[in-house]
Amino acid sequence: MTPSSKPVMTAAVLTHFGGPDALVLHRDWPRPSPLAGQVLVKVTAAAVNNTDIWTREGAYGLPEDPSAKAAWLGTFDFPRIQGGDVVGVVVEVGAGVDKATVGRRVLIDPALYPSDDVNASPVGYLGSEADGGFADYVVVDATHAYDVHDSPLSDEELACLPVAFGTAMAMLDRAHAVAGETLLVTGASGGVGLALVQLGAALGARVVAITSGSKGDVVLANGATAAVTRDSADLVQQIRTAAPDGIDVVADIVGGDGLASLMPLLKDNGRWVIAGAIAGPVIEFDLRRLYLHNVQLIGSSMHTRAHFARLVELARAGSVHPVISGTYPLAEIAEGQSEFLARRHIGKIVLLPNGN
Numbered sequence: 001m002t003p004s005s006k007p008v009m010t011a012a013v014l015t016h017f018g019g020p021d022a023l024v025l026h027r028d029w030p031r032p033s034p035l036a037g038q039v040l041v042k043v044t045a046a047a048v049n050n051t052d053i054w055t056r057e058g059a060y061g062l063p064e065d066p067s068a069k070a071a072w073l074g075t076f077d078f079p080r081i082q083g084g085d086v087v088g089v090v091v092e093v094g095a096g097v098d099k100a101t102v103g104r105r106v107l108i109d110p111a112l113y114p115s116d117d118v119n120a121s122p123v124g125y126l127g128s129e130a131d132g133g134f135a136d137y138v139v140v141d142a143t144h145a146y147d148v149h150d151s152p153l154s155d156e157e158l159a160c161l162p163v164a165f166g167t168a169m170a171m172l173d174r175a176h177a178v179a180g181e182t183l184l185v186t187g188a189s190g191g192v193g194l195a196l197v198q199l200g201a202a203l204g205a206r207v208v209a210i211t212s213g214s215k216g217d218v219v220l221a222n223g224a225t226a227a228v229t230r231d232s233a234d235l236v237q238q239i240r241t242a243a244p245d246g247i248d249v250v251a252d253i254v255g256g257d258g259l260a261s262l263m264p265l266l267k268d269n270g271r272w273v274i275a276g277a278i279a280g281p282v283i284e285f286d287l288r289r290l291y292l293h294n295v296q297l298i299g300s301s302m303h304t305r306a307h308f309a310r311l312v313e314l315a316r317a318g319s320v321h322p323v324i325s326g327t328y329p330l331a332e333i334a335e336g337q338s339e340f341l342a343r344r345h346i347g348k349i350v351l352l353p354n355g356n
């Protein structure tokens with residue numbers, strides 16, 4: 001860098017809604033500078049989420065047109081650096097931020113909040129409404145960079161936490177899941193699913209996990225009491241056998257037709273909390289199965305500041321154990337996302353910027 005030239009970085013930049021080619025790797029993208037109250041973080045690990053893929057594809061639809069290309073809030077500004085799961089080291093601070101922060105290992109809360117209320121729901125997130133971690137550097141508000149210098153987890157493991165574990169923690173909280181209840185988890189081998197299994201078991205719930213193929217053993221090793229296979233014809237009977245007294249809470253990230261077929265398994269006053277729709281966003285189900293049994297259907301989007309603070313405590317105590325299925329250099333983001341979409345993975349896929 002010459003004295004007059006601006007610093008640059010490598011970044012995977014989303015240029016439009018589309019397939020993998022909508023993501024373009026630039027090695028000379030302008031490196032951001034921290035403004036007042038912000039920190040510049042050198043990214044050491046950034047995990048992949050289904051949310052990145054749906055945002056890249058514009059798969060969120062619009063209320064008036066479910067098939068419209070749109071981001072989760074509808075409109076979207078290009079170009080954008082995606083990546084909501086960020087771990088790194090603070091390398092520069094803006095005005096008003098303690099200089100002692102420089103050099104600190106931090107885990108980033110990717111949610112953008114409308115107020116200081118610790119229970120406020122997000123109105124944006126890093127990688128969608130602001131640039132995220134699929135780059136060598138990212139700028140965030142200093143209050144979003146949580147100190148994790150003493151966590152026994154590796155950077156790769158920490159990067160698995162914000163979106164997947166944050167979403168899982170918020171789902172269990174919003175459904176008021178408590179110890180002794182029976183919790184049914186869908187998509188149990190994925191990022192959010194495995195987090196639900198771990199956090200549900202830690203809560204003291206009996207976790208019945210729906211998974212596929214040969215992933216049952218890993219799901220059981222992560223705390224499930226029973227694993228049932230979604231690709232078998234007798235799924236409903238398998239769940240009845242695993243939970244003869246019925247289900248208290250369904251934590252669902254899959255959606256699709258399972259909602260109609262599995263809702264009758266809920267006990268009276270049961271709760272169905274939903275945070276994803278991988279098996280289909282537009283469905284039909286019998287409303288009588290809902291109202292005749294006082295079942296609550298609860299939508300859940302991301303986490304709150306209060307949830308994230310609890311997650312950081314767990315990370316610092318080493319009481320969560322993210323499962324990493326694979327790591328890829330940032331330059332191989334297309335391969336990493338392609339492996340993610342093959343859905344052979346268990347847990348998380350992590351990208352490593354800065355030539356790691």
Ligand SMILES: NC(=O)c1ccc[n+]([C@@H]2O[C@H](COP(=O)([O-])OP(=O)(O)OC[C@H]3O[C@@H](n4cnc5c(N)ncnc54)[C@H](OP(=O)(O)O)[C@@H]3O)[C@@H](O)[C@H]2O)c1
Pocket residue numbers: 048049050051054163164167186187188189190191192193210211212213215230253254256274275276277278279300301302303340343345347
């Ligand atoms: N609301 C929020 O704030 C929020 C936040 C994060 C993610 N999400 C959503 O949550 C969902 C999961 O995200 P993720 O990052 O955990 O993805 P992921 O790692 O790919 O996990 C998804 C899992 O769902 C299962 N699955 C895939 N296709 C399926 C199908 N057709 N039918 C039934 N099950 C299927 C698979 O698990 P098995 O093989 O074990 O069945 C897969 O591993 C996505 O829809 C994502 O958009 C929402």
